[in-house]
Amino acid sequence: MIARNGSLQTELRENMRGGKGAVALEHWFKPEAFGAKVRLCTRLTLAPGSSIGSHTHEGEDEIYLVLSGSGLIQEQGEWMPIRAGDAILTGKGGSHGVENNGTEPLVIAAVIILYPPDTP
Amino acid sequence: MIARNGSLQTELRENMRGGKGAVALEHWFKPEAFGAKVRLCTRLTLAPGSSIGSHTHEGEDEIYLVLSGSGLIQEQGEWMPIRAGDAILTGKGGSHGVENNGTEPLVIAAVIILYPPDTP
Numbered sequence A, B: 001m002i003a004r005n006g007s008l009q010t011e012l013r014e015n016m017r018g019g020k021g022a023v024a025l026e027h028w029f030k031p032e033a034f035g036a037k038v039r040l041c042t043r044l045t046l047a048p049g050s051s052i053g054s055h056t057h058e059g060e061d062e063i064y065l066v067l068s069g070s071g072l073i074q075e076q077g078e079w080m081p082i083r084a085g086d087a088i089l090t091g092k093g094g095s096h097g098v099e100n101n102g103t104e105p106l107v108i109a110a111v112i113i114l115y116p117p118d119t120p
Helices: none
Strands: A010-014 A022-027 A038-046 A051-056 A060-068 A070-075 A078-083 A087-090 A095-099 A106-114 B010-014 B022-027 B038-046 B051-056 B060-068 B070-075 B078-083 B087-090 B095-099 B106-114
Touching: A038 A051, A038 A060, A038 B060, A060 A070, A060 A095, A060 B038, A070 A087, A087 A095, A106 B106, B038 B051, B038 B060, B060 B070, B060 B095, B070 B087, B087 B095
Parallel strands: none
Antiparallel strands: A010 A022, A022 A038, A038 A106, A051 A095, A060 A087, A060 A106, A070 A078, A070 A095, B010 B022, B022 B038, B038 B106, B051 B095, B060 B087, B060 B106, B070 B078, B070 B095
């Protein structure tokens, strides 16, 4: 199944997870397309100045792949710079947030995968 | 957990899945870093002329995100062009292969997620 660049619907979320501005979400694939327990497979675009507030991932992992632009990631309260090509893994009750403090759009691929029900 | 661009070890696989040339694999995260059943989270780089031979994904999904370059994807035997920004989902016993028929490196993010054991 191919999801073509440019053919995806864009959903705009204001103040995502308590962040600033708006984040554009383009869903490559919906959860029902997967056999695995994937609840998000989406391109996130944060305009300069926008952010996703810090939040926790319990019982699931989120992979962020930074596709273009640069910004700051918050991991367990600590801020660190990120740029295209970096990847961030958040799960096992860890928290993250992200902010575009640059001048270009910050574009991130986000994949969220649920843990099997028997995970301790 | 951050995997920094440029800090990843590169593994070179010749004739991957029966394909041509070599594919460079850079693993952002190893399976043990996940709580979810992710067995691959890797950047694949195919030089011009290289390919990954057609193969099946049974009991798992693979997401390909085309990061840069262009090429051809084979889905259930049919070839289609792909380019940066496209995403391909293969699972439920489906097959895919990929070839770089262009002049630039074809760079793809690949994530493989296993199905829960009770999946019919």
